Amino acid sequence: MVIKLHLKVLAASCAAWAAVSTTYVSAEEKVFDVVAPFEIVGLDPSVSGFIFQRMQVTETLLEADAAGQPLPALAETWSVADDGKTWRLTIRKDVKFHDGTNLTAAAAAHSLNVARSKPGILRNAKIESITADGNDVVIRLAEAFAPMPALLAHSSTSILAAAAYDSHDAVQKVIATGPYQTTLVQPPQRLAAQRFEQYWGRKPALEKTTYLAADRGETRTLMAESGDAELVFQLDPPSIARLSRAPNVQVLMGPVPRVVVLAVNSGSGETASVETRKALSLAIQREGIAAAVLRAPGTGATQMFADNVTAWHDPTLPPLAYDPDAARSLLKAQGWGPGSDGILEKNGARLHLKLLTFSDRPELPLIATALQAQLREVGVDVTVAVANVSAIPAAYNDGSLQLALFARNYALVPDPLVTLYGDFGHGGAEWGAMGWKSLQFDQAMTALLDSKDPTEQQALRNKMLAQIQNELPLLPVAWYRQTIAVSRKVEGAAIDPFERTFGLSTMRWVE
Incomplete structure (x- = not known):
């Protein structure tokens, strides 16, 4: 009875995945499919921003290198006053949101103020105000907070366009600046995205991608083994051993x-x-x-x-x-x-x-x-x-x-x-x-x-x-x-030590 039940669950999950694939793309198109255990709770970065960030739909003012040190992202430079209480971040020019509007300091400040109004990472810093000053976002603190750049790299501080919010600042659509833009979001399980041709940075080789939330480890393993997913995130120990023997899959661990x-x-x-x-x-x-x-x-x-x-x-x-x-x-x-x-x-x-x-x-x-x-x-x-x-x-x-x-x-x-x-x-x-x-x-x-x-x-x-x-x-x-299983149909896969991205933009199909 237990075995039959598990098989039914696996079949249902795979059927759901097949529905995603057949609904949004034609058979001849190459689509990079990601499966992970995390549900899409909602559209707001405060609850599901880490999924949109990992799928490279959303971006933050700052990034981080492999050692956790801050890097430029939507903000190309930043500075802090001698007393540690005022941070100034200069917004990168010629960045467009997925709806074609321009990224501005005012739009960035608005997103940060929305994030600040909710329970989340920004509450660790005693922020007095976040404002736009020309092309700069200015953050004023009541007390010095040295790791402020790390907060501005967190997924909950993702920057969205004005049209992403309704009149009460509730997120109604994910309109961001990343190399991929969503074509479908169906909480709690599905997301589909395609390459954003107006992206400010290096454009990714993979054109289309999907995401499926599958909480059962055996479901994810079966999908990797069968080729129904190109990247499977988070494997249990038995699955690691099993997939390591699969000829069509490479298992990465870091x-x-x-x-x-x-x-x-x-x-x-x-x-x-x-x-x-x-x-x-x-x-x-x-x-x-x-x-x-x-x-x-x-x-x-x-x-x-x-x-x-x-x-x-x-x-x-x-x-x-x-x-x-x-x-x-x-x-x-x-x-x-x-x-x-x-x-x-x-x-x-x-x-x-x-x-x-x-x-x-x-x-x-x-x-x-x-x-x-x-x-x-x-x-x-x-x-x-x-x-x-x-x-x-x-x-x-x-x-x-x-x-x-x-x-x-x-x-x-x-x-x-x-x-x-x-x-x-x-x-x-x-x-x-x-x-x-x-x-x-x-x-x-x-x-x-x-x-x-x-x-x-x-x-x-x-x-x-x-x-x-x-x-x-x-x-x-x-x-x-961390362990991931990646199809041998692609190359360039790697594990992000800070688990901020699935690495879609660095991968490409093997010809």
Whole structure:
């Protein structure tokens, strides 16, 4: 029954994909088809901007290089006042929106003000105003915010034409400046686009493309294997092995600033003490999970960031270790003793924890099961619940969250500091630390937001990293490697380390 159900799901997904292909293009046209697990929630960049950005429909004022350093994009130059509170960005000339209108500083300022009015990345900076001054966008802050360029590269700050908004500034159509313009958007699953012939930069070789949201990993794998999609994003470990043997597909793998973490409630319950969190960490055999579950030896997380995130990796930190005997000793010192079935007890209560995760990333339930077995070895009883992704913030907000397993993307903006600022500061957040408050950490982070001295900046980063390593408000499990499957009918594919683009504009059909 389960097998039949899965086959029906696969068939339905493939039928939906076939409908996209046959509806929007003729059989003789070459169309580059992308499949990924992310649904198109809406047209507004604040909710689905990352999809439009990855499909190179929308663009931002600034871009980022492979190291996360800012690059010109729709703004060709930028500067900041000595006090760090006023940023001035000069808009590139001769850029047209997809409706043929010209990009202006006023249009850019309007998009940023719409983004600023909604929950999103711009709220990390204390913005007083965003205005147009001739051909410049001027952003005035109440306090200095050094990573401001990283915010202006985030997908939620994508610049849209005036006609994209209705009279209440709700996005009614995606009219942007990218090398591709949409010909169809059907939330939550479909998007079709074609090359924008008036694009200001280098025009891509691929003329037409489509996007399909398919949440099931096996669906995406089947589509790559059958040739129904040219690029499949995010593969589970069994699919990587399977597609690596397929003659028509190449599998690419590369490190990205994403970390699989076990979030632990540091504010209440049995995990509120640092010693208990250290015991849980010592019970995790990270490299075993990396090799056996993720099939990526060498990615067991010995600290928060891998060495490919140079500024946020401190090679002098003592690595997170696997030592179950030390874990048992720490738990014993906390008053826990084994019950008749080996599960630890204290004052008649068992050491039982609930771990929430979700299947959008297919490796997470597998890792959760491995963690469940490893923690049981030291006497901790863990119940794994695989729910919708929304279950974690819901449990965080109602105070019931004990453990949560997820892959946190510290490249949401090109500078990880911005994500860390929201995840760790002032008591944490739903996708960060839970109930962990540290004045010392907050002071170091505030100083880093204001610092212009590279030496001082690195010292502050190392201070923050050491505190995370010592107090473990999050338990790093594995460093992430992104994987994609690409048809051998195209060349020029690559993995963007900041996951900002699928790379459509750099690929071309093999003749």
